[in-house]
Amino acid sequence: MSDLYAVFGNPVAHSKSPLIHTAFAAASGQDLTYQARLAPLDGFSRAVAEFVAAGGKGANVTVPFKEEAFRLCTRLSERAARAGAVNTLAFSGGEIFGDNTDGAGLVRDITDNLGLPLHGKRILLLGAGGAARGVIAPLLAEKPAALLIANRSAEKAALLASAFADLAPVESGSFGETEGQSFDVLINATAASLSGASLPLPAGVFAPACLAYDMMYGQGDTPFLRQAAAQGAAHLADGLGMLVEQAAEAFLVWRGQRPATANLLAELRAGPAA
Numbered sequence: 046m047s048d049l050y051a052v053f054g055n056p057v058a059h060s061k062s063p064l065i066h067t068a069f070a071a072a073s074g075q076d077l078t079y080q081a082r083l084a085p086l087d088g089f090s091r092a093v094a095e096f097v098a099a100g101g102k103g104a105n106v107t108v109p110f111k112e113e114a115f116r117l118c119t120r121l122s123e124r125a126a127r128a129g130a131v132n133t134l135a136f137s138g139g140e141i142f143g144d145n146t147d148g149a150g151l152v153r154d155i156t157d158n159l160g161l162p163l164h165g166k167r168i169l170l171l172g173a174g175g176a177a178r179g180v181i182a183p184l185l186a187e188k189p190a191a192l193l194i195a196n197r198s199a200e201k202a203a204l205l206a207s208a209f210a211d212l213a214p215v216e217s218g219s220f221g222e223t224e225g226q227s228f229d230v231l232i233n234a235t236a237a238s239l240s241g242a243s244l245p246l247p248a249g250v251f252a253p254a255c256l257a258y259d260m261m262y263g264q265g266d267t268p269f270l271r272q273a274a275a276q277g278a279a280h281l282a283d284g285l286g287m288l289v290e291q292a293a294e295a296f297l298v299w300r301g302q303r304p305a306t307a308n309l310l311a312e313l314r315a316g317p318a319a
């Protein structure tokens with residue numbers, strides 16, 4: 046019988062994780078089955094318990110269960126503890142191990158796939174919710190020259206920055222407070238693109254050779270990426286590469302082997318016919 050994995054979310058039907066992990070398994074000759082499982086909003090832990098009882102070896106967790114998954118774990122990786130959220134679970138002998146591969150996926154997409162080192166760069170992280178929190182420690186591990194968190198609510202940005210202050214200096218402020226500064230890498234971790242909104246960023250935050258990265262992906266350019274292009278940003282990227290790389294990192298956690306990602310990412314970029 047092949048090893049059983051799943052992604053839990055609500056909604057979950059749109060998830061590309063089954064396709065991605067099935068492709069990784071085929072390419073690396075590993076025998077596993079990967080399903081999308083819809084968990085009721087008030088029934089995540091029960092759904093996980095049923096999955097473990099059915100022999101599930103590991104799972105990914107997506108919206109809105111990442112914080113609940115964090116609380117369910119009996120052991121956490123350092124990066125999951127820092128993120129306060131878990132996107133990868135591994136089950137063995139009654140233990141629930143939780144990891145968070147989102148930040149590693151983002152960093153790998155930027156440094157490897159896009160070929161843009163983060164070391165010594167000035168990074169502006171937009172947003173102060175769970176998505177932003179999950180990527181801060183891995184970004185700091187790349188030793189940027191500066192990391193500033195800007196958010197609609199500056200108080201939330203300040204709280205988040207202080208939670209990571211033991212790792213490196215992290216600045217914070219409102220969008221308006223970035224006036225007069227420019228950044229090499231701007232990462233949109235707000236939910237603004239979901240609602241088609243752009244961010245009130247001062248002109249000049251996009252340094253000419255900068256990378257504008259939207260953690261969202263989907264239908265064409267997001268409002269943030271259109272905004273960045275209009276301000277002359279040299280490199281634009283959506284979150285599809287991060288999605289594939291966080292999955293590769295989860296696959297590594299479960300199977301001890303990192304799958305190649307380039308071909309799959311190219312196929313996904315080519316569209317639904319792939």
Ligand code: ATR
Binds near residue numbers: 235236240
């Ligand atoms: P997630 O887990 O996706 O980060 P979240 O914790 O609800 O979700 O956080 C959403 C983030 O998007 C927050 O930083 C939020 O800003 P506030 O903290 O000020 O609410 C941000 N956000 C959502 N809609 C936005 C919009 N239209 N413009 C700017 N920021 C927005």
